[in-house]
Amino acid sequence: MSNNLRGHLLAAVFSAGFVAAAAAPACSETLSDAVALAYETNPTLQAQRATQRALDENYVQARSGWRPTLNLQLVATYDQTRVPRAASSFFVPAGIRESNTGSVALTFNQPIWTGGRTSAAVTAAQGDVLQGRENLRRLEGQVMQAVIQAYEDVRRDQEALAIRQEDLGVLQKQLEESRARFDVGEITRTDVAQSEARLAAAQALLQSSQAQLAISRSNYAALVGQNPGQLAPEPSLAYLLPGNVDDAFAVAEKYSPQLRAQLFAEQASRARVAGARAERMPRLDLQASGRFLNGPVDPFTQSLFTRDVTVSGVVTVPLFNGGLTSSRIRQSIERNNADKITIETQRRAVLQAITQGWNQLVAARANIGSNTEQVRAAEISLEGTRQEQQVGLRTTLDILNADVELRNAQLSLVVARHDEYVGAASVLVAMGRLEARDLIPTVPQYSAGANFRRLRITLGWVPWEEAIAIVDRAIAVPPIPLSHDLPVEKAIPPGLQPPPAPAYVSPPRR
Structure with missing residues (x-):
């Protein structure tokens, strides 16, 4: 989708988000379509991937401490000395003397043993890379959760708008009926006024529903990158959810x-x-330097140029730096202590998120059952009230109240279904299961490790690097800890699947 077209679509969301669904494409848009498009185009997710690729370069930069360096130096010097007659002597005659020199030098340095400095830097860089991958997973889950939330918000508001529109039509008919009955003297002006008041309130609620749908559509477009069309019913997330909250805690722990x-x-x-x-x-x-063509440039006389080559092994022993090293050691120890303590903080935060999401899920499921029964009962009540009004047992106000109860029950059922699905998504994102590989396994997945593996051997790599790394780590005092990855949960099939179509029931034969 071009930027201009996308811009027009986004502008349309904010200005006319409540356009009727008839203007939507004939083909319904599914949740998997929305998730796949956000996974490929969401700018927040793309920026985090670029950040992770930049973080991978820290590993290459750390390994450069085992690699040689080679420098070329070109030096050209011109010197002019003026000695005035007043300052001249027998040894320094008056006049102008000019000279020039030039040199070409190569300097080579190969670390043999860094005392563990480079090994520690490489291990720290590996830890940073692994942390960055988990941050990318976390952001991916948050984006998937936001897409699901936006999808459900639009569906909720579309259904709410349909209920408001239906209610408005019913109240308009009720008002027409009340006026007709008033004209023949069956009811009073008060009954007509009650119908008019309820119709005006329904119109205001309809306008509010249109505005809320426009807001939800804009949120959807900001995440997915295009306007929502006619959204299909959401598929089940039951294949990802554990059987109980304890299992959810166990998965999140890993x-x-x-x-x-x-x-x-x-x-x-x-x-x-x-x-x-x-x-x-x-x-x-190990250091080596060579100086070539060291001599006057003009006039160029090759025989006047000197050449020298030096090879040396250099041992550097730090003796005293004013307590700087000791201070850095204490500082790094306390930072590590803070990281250890923060592990428990994050563990508690994860358990809190799962607990809150699970309770929301359980409450929403209970509300779905209660609200379904409430809708059924309200429909029977409204129909009975209309029949009783026809025989004079009920008033217009009774019908209007029964209609309000039915619409409120329908809206509560829509909200409960919305909350149940959003609650399931919040549990899954806290567990670490709300990822593209679990939701849309058929879509090509971005691999953060692929870029890291490509950087393993790049420009600057030398064959003896591994041997130097082994020596540097083996005789380091104190020993350098290794950074180790943690196992990753396998993808859980089958992914987001459309809900099964209702079974066809043949009409009874007559």
Whole structure:
């Protein structure tokens, strides 16, 4: 979709979000369509993926501490010395003397052992990358949850608008009937006024419903990237939900991206503690330098140029830096302590989110049953009240009240169904199961690890890098901790499927 077309669509949402559904495409839009489009085009999600790719580069930059460096230096010098006659002497005659020199030099440096500094930096970078992947999972789940919320909001408001429109039509007929009965003297002016008042209130509620639908449509378009059409009924999320809240807690303990991100953050800060302590260790570097064409440039005389090559092993032992290293060690230790404590904070936050979502889900399911029964009873009550009015046992006000009760029950049922689905999504996002691979497995999935694997061998990699890495990590004091990944839950089939069509029942034979 082009930017101009998308802009026109978004503008249409804000100005005319309550356009009748007849203007929508003939084909219904499903929740899986909305999720797939948001997964591919949502700018927040795309920006987080770019952020993760940038974070992957920290791993390459950390490994560069094991790689050689090579520098080329070109130097050209012109020197002019003027000695005035007053300052001249036998040894320094008066006059102008000019000279020029040029040199070309190559400098090579290969770390042999960094005392564990580079190993700690690599481990910390790995922890940061793993934490970033979990943050990407968390944001993906939040985007999926927001899309589901927006989808359900639009469906709720569309159904609410249909109920308001139906109510308005019923009240208009009721007003016409009341006026006709008033004309023949069956009812009083008060009955007509009551019908007029209820009709005016219904018109105001209809306008409010139109405005709310426009707001929900704009939220949907901002997330998905296009206006909602005629939205199909939402598929079930039961295949992702556990049987009870305890199972939800157990899944979240293993796979919640919020909790796992903090575990990886603690791994990275623990490696930085080892890196700070490694600053006290000596290091060994192999250095080589060569200077070529070192001599006068003009006039160029090759025989006057000197050449020298130097190869040396350099051991650097830190002795005293004013307490800077000790301060950095203490600082890194306290940051690691904070990360350890925050693990429990995140665990409690995840359990709180699951508890709140599960209770919302249970309450909404109970409300669906109660509201369904309320709608059934209100329909019977309204029909009975109309029949009783015809024989003079009920008044116009009784019919109007019965109609209000029916519409309120219908709206409550719509809201309960909306809340039940949104509650299920909130439980799943806290568990770490509301991901594209679980919702839309047939859509090509973005792999954060693919970019990281491509960076494993890039420009700057040298064959002896692995051997140096093994030596650097093996004899580091204190030992450098390793950053380890955590198992990932397998995708759960079958994904979002349209609800089954109602079974066809043949009409009875006569």
